[in-house]
Amino acid sequence: MCYLLIGNISALISDDCTEPLVNAQLRVYLPDGRYPTKNRPKTDILSGPGQLTKAMVEAKRDRLLAETGLDERGNFKLTWEQLHLFTEPLELDICLQHMPEQADIRGVETHYHLGTVVPNWARSGQRYVAAYAYIIPVECWSQIRANYGTWIIAGTVKRLKSREGQAQLRIEAYNAGNHRLLGCARTDENGRYQLRFSKRELTSRLILVGEPRQEKGPDIYFKVYRDKQLIWEEDAQTGMMPGRKSVPPCCTININIRDTIRRKASGYVPGWLNNWAVTRRKSSLVNH
Structure with missing residues (x-):
């Protein structure tokens, strides 16, 4: 069975203005089995992301299910194959290397945990489809931009x-x-x-x-x-x-x-000064 997760990741600039996360990398992980599902906190699309260290990213490498890049509008599509009905929660992280205005800069890579969610899968033909959206709060996005x-x-x-x-x-x-x-x-x-x-x-x-x-x-x-x-x-x-x-x-x-x-x-003073100088010169010639 094929699973398709679609969605969008963006950030608030102000209360009524957003910008998409352009060319960022979205990674989806299987949950850590050490923690019961019922004890996992619910996530809100307006909750702030938590920054991950390199060690934390490396520790969950074996649980990576799928990853993809975001397009110029912050949209994404993720697919994977699963033999059984997939009901596990998913961990979603984002990886940033640069801001859109820094396209020529590489090497400054930061990772953030967006949340743990259980997608609402719906059957569509031979696949299951779900949607996910996340909006980074302006305070968090301002700090992330400051870091870059x-x-x-x-x-x-x-x-x-x-x-x-x-x-x-x-x-x-x-x-x-x-x-x-x-x-x-x-x-x-x-x-x-x-x-x-x-x-x-x-x-x-x-x-x-x-x-x-x-x-x-x-x-x-x-x-x-x-x-x-x-x-x-x-x-x-x-x-x-x-x-x-x-x-x-x-x-x-x-x-x-x-x-x-x-x-x-x-634009006005030079012309005034020029007329004044001409008048003074004429007056001087008459007096002599």
Whole structure:
């Protein structure tokens, strides 16, 4: 008999925003027979995962039933063959090697125990099918991202008066400390965006795998573009305000833009100075 377990693993960025676990590895284990099933704690999809040491992962290797990778949406499919009706509880773990914005980095592998569950199997033709979903709480996900030295900022771009989400805009985030571009993203049809960056964007020096993570987050300010036209920009001092200073690895920042951007003083002063200089020169010639 074939068994098929399908589902999704994601993480909360805020109360109403999630991101999928991309390219992570899901592992399913048979339960440890030393512990009675009735004494196993029930699990909740919103309960925090517990980190596993390398020794703990190695100790359960012989009980590994199946494993698979998660796709770009955090979805998975797991299959295995079993001769009898499968009613045992399953242990589910997740293995991470990097965040999506660190695709070129390898070697930082962490393991987390999601929970022990008894799937609700349903017969479908010649196989049994069950579903499983897990959502990592924002506090846990923020800590996991901190361990990898990465940030994700989510939010909505709206016009100040209409309060409607603005679609197809490019959002650029800058570090107020050195004015470096941290990352950019585009808004969807509802004006929502998700912007990611890592600690290597915070400094010009090379960041090596295994270096101590930066505890303090950057101070953020934004620029907003429609195509190539700048339609809204914030002063760097905005990065010193509450909610923008030392942003945590997971945070929500909504951006309210006015209909037009304010013309910078630098575009007006040179012309004023030039007219003043010409007037002074003419006055000097007349007097002489």
